[in-house]
Amino acid sequence: MLYNSTQNVGEVVSSAQAIAQGISKDGGLFVPQEFPKLSEADFQALLNSDYKGRAKLIFSAFLTDFSAEEISDCVEKAYTAEKFGGDNPAPLACTTLDGNELNILELWHGPTCAFKDMALQILPHLLTKSLKKTYDGKDAVILVATSGDTGKAALEGFKDVDHTKIIVFYPVNGVSPMQKHQMNTQEGENVKVCAIRGNFDDAQTGVKKIFTTPEVSEKLAENNMLFSSANSINWGRLLPQIVYYVSAYCDLVNSGKISFGDKINVVVPTGNFGNILASYYACLMGLPIAKFICASNSNNVLTDFINTGIYDKNRQFYTTMSPSMDILVSSNLERLLYKLSGNNDKLTREWMNALKTEGKYEVTDEVKAVIKEKFFGGYCDDSATQATIKKLFDQEGYLCDTHTAVAVKVYEQYVEETGDKTVSVIASTASPYKFSKSVLEAVAPGETLPENEFDMVDRLNELTNKPVPAPLAGLKNKPVRFSDVTEANEMQNYVLSALGID
Numbered sequence: 001m002l003y004n005s006t007q008n009v010g011e012v013v014s015s016a017q018a019i020a021q022g023i024s025k026d027g028g029l030f031v032p033q034e035f036p037k038l039s040e041a042d043f044q045a046l047l048n049s050d051y052k053g054r055a056k057l058i059f060s061a062f063l064t065d066f067s068a069e070e071i072s073d074c075v076e077k078a079y080t081a082e083k084f085g086g087d088n089p090a091p092l093a094c095t096t097l098d099g100n101e102l103n104i105l106e107l108w109h110g111p112t113c114a115f116k117d118m119a120l121q122i123l124p125h126l127l128t129k130s131l132k133k134t135y136d137g138k139d140a141v142i143l144v145a146t147s148g149d150t151g152k153a154a155l156e157g158f159k160d161v162d163h164t165k166i167i168v169f170y171p172v173n174g175v176s177p178m179q180k181h182q183m184n185t186q187e188g189e190n191v192k193v194c195a196i197r198g199n200f201d202d203a204q205t206g207v208k209k210i211f212t213t214p215e216v217s218e219k220l221a222e223n224n225m226l227f228s229s230a231n232s233i234n235w236g237r238l239l240p241q242i243v244y245y246v247s248a249y250c251d252l253v254n255s256g257k258i259s260f261g262d263k264i265n266v267v268v269p270t271g272n273f274g275n276i277l278a279s280y281y282a283c284l285m286g287l288p289i290a291k292f293i294c295a296s297n298s299n300n301v302l303t304d305f306i307n308t309g310i311y312d313k314n315r316q317f318y319t320t321m322s323p324s325m326d327i328l329v330s331s332n333l334e335r336l337l338y339k340l341s342g343n344n345d346k347l348t349r350e351w352m353n354a355l356k357t358e359g360k361y362e363v364t365d366e367v368k369a370v371i372k373e374k375f376f377g378g379y380c381d382d383s384a385t386q387a388t389i390k391k392l393f394d395q396e397g398y399l400c401d402t403h404t405a406v407a408v409k410v411y412e413q414y415v416e417e418t419g420d421k422t423v424s425v426i427a428s429t430a431s432p433y434k435f436s437k438s439v440l441e442a443v444a445p446g447e448t449l450p451e452n453e454f455d456m457v458d459r460l461n462e463l464t465n466k467p468v469p470a471p472l473a474g475l476k477n478k479p480v481r482f483s484d485v486t487e488a489n490e491m492q493n494y495v496l497s498a499l500g501i502d
């Protein structure tokens, strides 16, 4: 199995290279040249396996330059019961709301309580093996600019992984107190965390600049290091996300909720379009999915795109209570467009260039037609988000976070609009305790909130009786290890000095 760039089909690499490199030299994203089809026998094996077994089967279909032992080693190290609180890292919680059945796929039982753990717990292992195959003997330096969740998940994934170092930058006033404390107390000998005076864009621009400054790369090379990336366009982050959709389907069959072969719908709270794309890729492998329901918050650029075929990021940016979906450029959409245009690299490049220069592009009628047929786009604002959290908790005693609530609300809209009652899987992307303030406001409107984030966690626990995930509960007493703050234009010097090569 080989991979090529979405912007140049002639740029062909192995999976190890795709993972080690992160992004193609032409700026395109790596995609599999074709999608392996799951056979009847594969499905039998998947139905009879646990999560790890399912992951191994799916990984081996895509990572043909990895041995079975290498894949097994990655999977066994990543999805331990210790890290994910049980043998199934992605369990389904089944409930109902106003007569609609909800199958909530809880993807937040990992060490940082957000779904990014599902990929970032395994990426470091895939990456170190990929580096060994492609750039043997070098150490990977991971630079991350984060607005919160990704930074912590990447730190947890890479901590103390041999031959890697990770440096995370976050905007000094741009993350929640909980997220800041999560990062500043990070353990591990190979990790560094630094705040920058500036916003997320400044952090992101700074990281990109360091990546593309030849003198910095040369300096790393002289010291047997190279830059690599852990962001969501890396194939090594997308692939692990395919697994949980297949696994959820198997669990539905095994529990008798559906029969093997029945189609399901999926509902995904979407930001960068990685999570929902993974479900589409699962479908290309033969998983029977009828509809992809794409849920957005007030930053509804994807809702408009699905309805009109016009992607237009020239619009107001909203800061919402589902911050991981506050995105106007959904990078992974590029991979869907490439596929839907019949692997047309020229068209994909044209659209992405138009997005860069004009902030806007319009796809062809053919692509519009497929999107209309397979996707449904919907959105809701913060007040509908909180009303949904409250309704679901009051009616069913199920507590969800703000991102998941957006998905539940959009699913309700979908059922109302279409009458389609196909069994649906709703991706739940964060623990409610990760966004305690908004969730607490939702379940106890009018209550005076405690000042401190940890007191909010305790109060939410008192009101709902839902267990606080151990990684968040234990955070309060952890010593702060990092308190560096730097100017955005000093990031390069910070990196070189952190690596000891200034």
Ligand SMILES: *Cc1c(COP(=O)(O)O)cnc(C)c1O
Residues within 6 Å of the ligand: 114, 115, 116, 149, 232, 269, 270, 271, 272, 273, 274, 275, 276, 324, 325, 403, 429, 430
């Ligand atoms: C990252 C994130 C999302 C968005 O996922 P994408 O793959 O970027 O679409 C949704 N919810 C939470 C909690 C996240 O951390």
